[in-house]
Amino acid sequence: MAEKGVKVFGMWASPMVIRVEWALQLKGVTYEYIDEDLGNKSDALLRHNPLTKKVPVLLHDGKPIAESAIIVEYIDEVWKDGYPIMPADPYERAQARFWAKYADEKCNAAIYPVFTATGEAQSKVVHEAQQCLKTLEKALEGKKFFGGDAFGYLDVIVGWYAHWLPIIEEVSGASVVTEEELPLMKAWFDRILAVDVVKETLPPRDKLLALNKARREQLLSA
Amino acid sequence: MASEKSSSDLTLLDFWVSPFGQRVRIALAEKSLPYEYVEEDLLAGKSDRLLQSNPVHKKIPVLLHGGKPVNESLIIVQYLDEAFPDTPSLLPADPYARAQARFWADYVDKKVYDCGSRLWKLKGEPQAQARAEMLEILKTLETELGDKEFFGGEHGFGFVDAAFAPFTPWFMSYEKYGEFKVAEVAPKIAAWAERVGKRESVAKSLYSPDKVYDFIGVLKKMYGIE
Numbered sequence: 001m002a003e004k005g006v007k008v009f010g011m012w013a014s015p016m017v018i019r020v021e022w023a024l025q026l027k028g029v030t031y032e033y034i035d036e037d038l039g040n041k042s043d044a045l046l047r048h049n050p051l052t053k054k055v056p057v058l059l060h061d062g063k064p065i066a067e068s069a070i071i072v073e074y075i076d077e078v079w080k081d082g083y084p085i086m087p088a089d090p091y092e093r094a095q096a097r098f099w100a101k102y103a104d105e106k107c108n109a110a111i112y113p114v115f116t117a118t119g120e121a122q123s124k125v126v127h128e129a130q131q132c133l134k135t136l137e138k139a140l141e142g143k144k145f146f147g148g149d150a151f152g153y154l155d156v157i158v159g160w161y162a163h164w165l166p167i168i169e170e171v172s173g174a175s176v177v178t179e180e181e182l183p184l185m186k187a188w189f190d191r192i193l194a195v196d197v198v199k200e201t202l203p204p205r206d207k208l209l210a211l212n213k214a215r216r217e218q219l220l221s222a
Numbered sequence: 223m224a225s226e227k228s229s230s231d232l233t234l235l236d237f238w239v240s241p242f243g244q245r246v247r248i249a250l251a252e253k254s255l256p257y258e259y260v261e262e263d264l265l266a267g268k269s270d271r272l273l274q275s276n277p278v279h280k281k282i283p284v285l286l287h288g289g290k291p292v293n294e295s296l297i298i299v300q301y302l303d304e305a306f307p308d309t310p311s312l313l314p315a316d317p318y319a320r321a322q323a324r325f326w327a328d329y330v331d332k333k334v335y336d337c338g339s340r341l342w343k344l345k346g347e348p349q350a351q352a353r354a355e356m357l358e359i360l361k362t363l364e365t366e367l368g369d370k371e372f373f374g375g376e377h378g379f380g381f382v383d384a385a386f387a388p389f390t391p392w393f394m395s396y397e398k399y400g401e402f403k404v405a406e407v408a409p410k411i412a413a414w415a416e417r418v419g420k421r422e423s424v425a426k427s428l429y430s431p432d433k434v435y436d437f438i439g440v441l442k443k444m445y446g447i448e
Contacts, residue, residue, distance in 0.1 A: 074320070094297050098297055101294060
């Protein structure tokens with residue numbers, strides 16, 4: 001008999017995991033959070049996501065779902081009478097999915113090198129990250145959030161930038177999201193950080209900063 | 223393939239042999255939706271219309287609905303389900319089944335074309351690695367398919383079937399370059415490929431394995447690969 005309830009297999013510093021928490025909290029769903037040691041993954045995680053073995057995994061009444069963007073849509077569909085995460089209009093939904101994919105495939109790949117680049121190489125990767133984010137920023141034009149007036153799907157998917165990017169900037173000494181280069185995104189950061197479910201779930205800044213400093217040192221000395 | 227202007231006001235910018243474009247053609251056929259098919263001659267260059275409709279990626283397929291562009295093949299297929307709810311849907315109704323379908327379509331999307339391309343582009347050790355990965359991908363999909371007639375299971379021919387079916391004519395080329403047989407490595411996938419190839423929406427959207435093999439030959443010449 002499958003156990004009832006909602007579990008999230010996550011890791012406190014993971015931005016992919018936080019998306020799932022935001023979605024669940026927007027819907028007012030109670031869940032058990034299991035913090036994984038990614039260097040020593042639990043049997044349960046490996047059993048529930050044998051293919052990629054990654055977090056987040058959502059377990060709903062014993063049934064597992066992997067891939068954060070897919071989990072967020074699932075949550076929206078199951079708790080359909082709660083806070084609307086996806087836009088209602090099919091064309092808007094397609095646009096939201098398009099930008100989510102763009103952000104995850106292109107922007108994440110452009111941001112990651114900023115974390116480790118040093119010296120002259122840094123300005124090149126910063127420029128590329130900015131180009132990617134500028135393209136994404138177009139979807140914010142004339143709006144408070146990517147979702148329009150309210151925090152929506154695309155905000156759930158990329159909202160992590162508001163907390164994690166300033167930390168990446170501090171750790172690497174790079175300046176990516178500036179008033180000059182990305183004014184809309186910078187203003188949106190402030191709105192994201194003021195959203196209730198965001199405030200209630202973000203990992204403590206000092207802890208996240210320390211972890212990323214250590215990780216960067218480790219990567220640079222490897 | 224419909225070529226006259228249609229009452230559903232759908233236009234598809236596409237390239238004949240693209241498995242990504244074919245997913246959309248299959249979905250449109252499953253839904254009996256009329257549309258204008260526009261062949262983009264990608265080997266000659268990209269049209270202004272394509273560049274304007276997909277400025278971010280500059281890629282086909284692009285669906286224009288009332289002139290508004292939708293990009294990315296799997297996003298287009300989901301859009302068709304949602305914009306035309308009175309037509310047969312490719313995604314199932316149940317949220318858990320939908321999540322599983324999205325997961326496996328995403329898996330096909332991330333793995334098959336890229337790995338297949340490395341199989342015919344590369345030689346030596348990198349090619350051997352691509353071969354090993356392709357076998358792994360086929361076995362993984364075999365396990366997911368299991369004894370189901372279609373990946374869609376109870377739903378019937380569905381989202382994952384539409385996502386993966388366009389790669390079936392590429393199997394022959396993967397087999398030649400990788401020196402393996404799909405029927406030996408993943409017999410259930412081979413049987414599914416045959417079944418799905420007979421389905422009308424698929425049969426009229428795909429080109430023969432020989433045509434795909436020849437096309438790869440054209441690409442190799444273009445890239446200067448022997």
